[in-house]
Every structure is written in C-alpha cells, then in structure tokens.
Amino acid sequence: MSPRRRRCLVSAPALALLIASAGCSSADEGVGTAVPTPDGKVTELCRNLDKQLPKKVDGLERADPEPKSELTAGWGDPAIILRCGVARPPKMKDPEADGVTVDGVNWLLEEQDDGSFRFTSTLREAYVEVTLPKERAGNGVSPLTDLAAPMKEAIPKGIAS
Numbered sequence: 001m002s003p004r005r006r007r008c009l010v011s012a013p014a015l016a017l018l019i020a021s022a023g024c025s026s027a028d029e030g031v032g033t034a035v036p037t038p039d040g041k042v043t044e045l046c047r048n049l050d051k052q053l054p055k056k057v058d059g060l061e062r063a064d065p066e067p068k069s070e071l072t073a074g075w076g077d078p079a080i081i082l083r084c085g086v087a088r089p090p091k092m093k094d095p096e097a098d099g100v101t102v103d104g105v106n107w108l109l110e111e112q113d114d115g116s117f118r119f120t121s122t123l124r125e126a127y128v129e130v131t132l133p134k135e136r137a138g139n140g141v142s143p144l145t146d147l148a149a150p151m152k153e154a155i156p157k158g159i160a161s
Contacts, residue, residue, distance in 0.1 A: 034083070035083075037085070038071075038126065042084075042125070049150055050073065057076075057080055057147065060080065071085050078133040078136065080133070080136055083128070084126060084128045084129075084155075086120065088160065097110075100119070102145055105144070106122040106123050107122065108122055116133050118132075119141075123158070124157060124160060125157075130143065130144065130147065
C-alpha cells in the first residue's frame with residue numbers, strides 16, 4: 001500500500017471474527033447480477049482474469065450468474081459473486097474506510113445492509129468486486145485467498161481510471 005494512504009490492515013483470522021460477529025438482516029434473494037460496462041482496456045483485463053479464475057473458491061464449485069458474461073463469475077449457492085470492471089466505489093475516497101490485504105492484493109471492505117460483505121480491489125488497473133453473501137461471510141477472507149493469484153496474474157498493479 002502507498003505510504004500516503006492510512007489503512008488498518010486486518011488479519012484473516014481477525015476479519016473472519018469480525019464478519020462472523022456482524023449482525024445480519026434478511027436478504028433479497030434471486031436478484032440478478034449486473035454486468036459491468038468498462039472501457040476496452042479494462043474489458044480485456046477482465047477477460048484475462050476470467051480465463052484464470054479457479055473452478056472452486058472456498059471449496060465451492062463455479063456456478064456463474066445470469067446473464068452469462070466474461071465480466072462476472074460465481075461460486076456456490078448462495079453465490080460468491082465476482083464482477084470485474086466495476087466503477088470506483090465512492091467509499092474509496094473515505095480515509096477512514098476499512099481495507100484488507102490478502103496474499104498481496106488490497107481490498108476495500110464494505111459491510112452491506114443485508115449482512116453481506118463487498119470487497120473491491122484497490123491499486124490495480126481494474127476494479128474487481130467480490131460479494132460474499134451473509135451465509136458465506138463466516139469464513140472471512142478465505143474466498144479472497146483463492147482469488148489472489150489470478151488477480152495478480154491478470155490485473156496489473158496501478159490505478160484504475
């Protein structure tokens with residue numbers, strides 16, 4: 001991480017405890033996954049990422065959401081959802097935002113109102129969002145561990161435009 005950016009990095013066990021202890025509310029299930037619409041350069045990075053994504057994440061088989069796209073992926077049911085080429089989240093401007101580094105990949109951490117968690121990659125040439133439904137949040141950042149190597153391979157370090 002950049003020395004200019006103040007972040008409290010949370011260890012994987014501590015984050016697992018944080019997520020497991022967070023309050024939950026009912027989720028609206030059955031909602032489709034919105035496909036991002038990045039520019040051509042980011043789309044190519046996302047296509048490269050899609051080719052490298054594992055068949056299993058956190059022990060769950062890949063089961064891509066509808067509509068099918070090289071910019072989205074999913075594992076399990078309820079699914080861990082990855083969306084590549086998303087817009088920069090407004091929360092990234094917040095100097096007090098929570099962040100975590102998992103196997104060399106930096107992520108913005110946002111707890112959602114429905115008890116799910118959204119992680120958005122930082123300091124990469126494309127923003128990649130991973131959503132853990134509340135039912136999958138008990139394992140902390142272990143899904144991000146499975147995604148770290150493909151992220152480092154396909155999405156170079158840098159600042160997304």
